[in-house]
Amino acid sequence: MVVGWMQFIPTTQSWEAYLVVREPNGTDWEALGGSDSGGGISGAEGPSFSNTMAMALGPDGTPFVAYDSMPTRGTDFASAASGIAADRDQIYVKRWAGPAQGWVFVGSGREGGGASNARELPVQRGSGFGRVRSGAARRAQSQHRGRDRRPAGGHVHLHLLVRRRWQSPTFNGLNDDIYVTQWNGTTWVAVGPPVPTGPGRRRASAVQGA
Numbered sequence: 001m002v003v004g005w006m007q008f009i010p011t012t013q014s015w016e017a018y019l020v021v022r023e024p025n026g027t028d029w030e031a032l033g034g035s036d037s038g039g040g041i042s043g044a045e046g047p048s049f050s051n052t053m054a055m056a057l058g059p060d061g062t063p064f065v066a067y068d069s070m071p072t073r074g075t076d077f078a079s080a081a082s083g084i085a086a087d088r089d090q091i092y093v094k095r096w097a098g099p100a101q102g103w104v105f106v107g108s109g110r111e112g113g114g115a116s117n118a119r120e121l122p123v124q125r126g127s128g129f130g131r132v133r134s135g136a137a138r139r140a141q142s143q144h145r146g147r148d149r150r151p152a153g154g155h156v157h158l159h160l161l162v163r164r165r166w167q168s169p170t171f172n173g174l175n176d177d178i179y180v181t182q183w184n185g186t187t188w189v190a191v192g193p194p195v196p197t198g199p200g201r202r203r204a205s206a207v208q209g210a
């Protein structure tokens with residue numbers, strides 16, 4: 001049995017993802033590598049200020065935890081055409097890799113864009129320039145399994161919501177687009193249209209009207 005929850009940490013003023021497990025014949029709930037103390041799972045690299053978490057089990061029972069947080073590094077948009085903004089949420093995923101390795105990131109850690117990898121794009125609007133404010137929404141992430149309750153093909157699926165502040169003509173004209181990513185064992189790949197990494201007129205969203 002696996003139970004996960006968000007817990008407020010007074011010393012850092014941050015909500016963090018916590019988790020405990022219990023064997024079928026066990027008598028106590030146990031932590032996995034400090035998953036129920038300190039910064040828990042999400043705060044190991046510093047306060048995450050998360051708002052939600054999602055949890056799933058792999059085919060072998062390995063816990064996966066997804067949560068939202070801001071990256072620890074960001075792009076200098078004065079010289080970059082697109083990149084990861086340090087002040088916008090991304091979705092990160094960790095899995096339990098055993099006592100020796102502890103909790104490890106699935107894909108990029110907080111120095112990068114995580115599973116969502118939602119980029120901001122400098123765009124021209126009216127008489128000036130601005131940035132399309134993209135980021136992983138806090139209420140939308142979740143991990144799903146197939147009909148047999150196992151990740152399809154052993155993959156982990158993650159639903160995420162990307163918000164855009166402006167209705168730039170280079171995008172589809174909507175403020176909210178839904179994208180889906182899937183872990184293929186090496187990297188996160190798009191299921192359907194990917195999150196845009198640069199200006200373009202192609203249809204951007206996998207699902208509209210979110």
